[in-house]
Amino acid sequence: MPSPYKVHIAQSMSDIGAAEWDACANPKPDAPGPIAGLGSGGPNQPPRQRERFNPFITHAFLSALETSQSASPRAGWVATHVVVRDSAGGLAAAAPAYLKTHSMGEYVFDHAWADAYHRSGLKYYPKLQVASPFTPVTGRRLLVAPGHGEAAREALIGGLRAWRNKIGASSIHITFSTEEEWERLGASGFLQRTGQQFHFVNKGYADFDAFLGDLSSRKRKMIRRERKEALASGIEIELLTGADIQEKHWDAFFLFYTDTGARKWGTPYLRRPFFSAIGASMADRVLLVMAKRNGVYIAGAINFMGDDALYGRNWGAIEEHPFLHFEVCYYQAIEFAISHSLSRVEAGAQGEHKLSRGYGPVATYSAHDIPDERLARAIDDYLQKERVHIDAAIEDYGELTPFKKES
Secondary structure (H helix, E strand, O other), X not given: OOOOOEEEEEOOHHHOOHHHHHHHHOOOOOOOOOOOOOOOOOOOOOOOOOOOOOHHHOHHHHHHHHHOXXXXXXXXXEEOEEEEEOOOOOEEXXXXXXXXXXXXXXXXXXXXXXXXXXXXXXXXXXXXXXXXOOXXXXXXXXXXXXXXXXXXXXXXXXXXXXXXXXXXXXXXXXXXXXXXXXHHHHHOOOXXXXXXXXXXXXXXXXXXXXXXXXXXXXXXXXXXXXXXXXXXOOOEEEEEEHHHOXXXXXHHHHHHHHHHHHHHXXXXXXXXXXXXXXXXXXXXXXXXXXXXXXXXXXXXXXXXXXXXXXXXXXXXXXXXXXXXXXXXXXXXXXXXXXXXXXXXXXXXXXXXXXXXXXXXEEEEEEEEEOOOHHHHHHHHHHHHHHHHHXXXXXXXXXXXOOEOOOO
């Protein structure tokens, strides 16, 4: 029986309607049926809970990356989104996909794989990347619309593989997927990889002091001292969201971002028009934490808001002050999450220093389709060992959290 679905390639987000994309990416809570790709929970099991709103897979966010030339062919990100339409032409499923000519801006490191390909006489680039560019945040990657089931998801996976073959890409990489997607992609023959981040979990704290009360005495005193010293030079903190964010704020933040990014990482990924674009299209989902001294902005951090999470993304400063980074990026985020009843703060990739400041270890997931059998076997062997190491690291970190033992 022929499939009711047809696969198409969109060369930019502008080729896809915002409403139909967002209906796949962030279905409304009352949309019918379980979201395909997350699974039904198995026989005699209730459907898995829906993923809450994720700002990084919205049409607005992905469009801002493209229109600002942050994610562009010149930057090594060629948009090649895979979409699945039903017999009536409606969008049944989609994946934000890019043809990559390098491995930068992904936060799941595969440089050793590229080197192994090269030593074997094969080309690793281009590769097909399914991701939210420059964004190490877990979220759905196989975006299946409500009302469409496993057939649409399978058509999407088949479409990714067919497109990879047609364009001569070496492999498919689906990074920072949900655990449920990771499990299903593993069942479809993808190699499975795990990573690790640090997140703050809100245990229903009444306020920041209640959070501190959950910590050991030594860590509680440390955080209070750090917060006091961070503002000791007369620094004031402003929280801005929605219409309160003006172009002058974006100008100041972009200066911080580029100055710090250039010193630490080379060329920053995000271009200035990106911030104006998100300011125009999704400012209500943005939280800017800005630090000011003597009436002049000197540092800031940008966060994005989901329905139940705050996502810390980029930070920068043009003045050095002790512990200001911790105050602007971590403590203000925790305080905001508590006061707005958000369940967690995801503070981005890496950073063991987050552990002593109330952020605990969590696993992240990615899936990789490697058609070359020899290299796939070698990579799979490595990933099996790596998963054991990640599990052990998460367990060890869990013993080092600053919380009281009874917590």
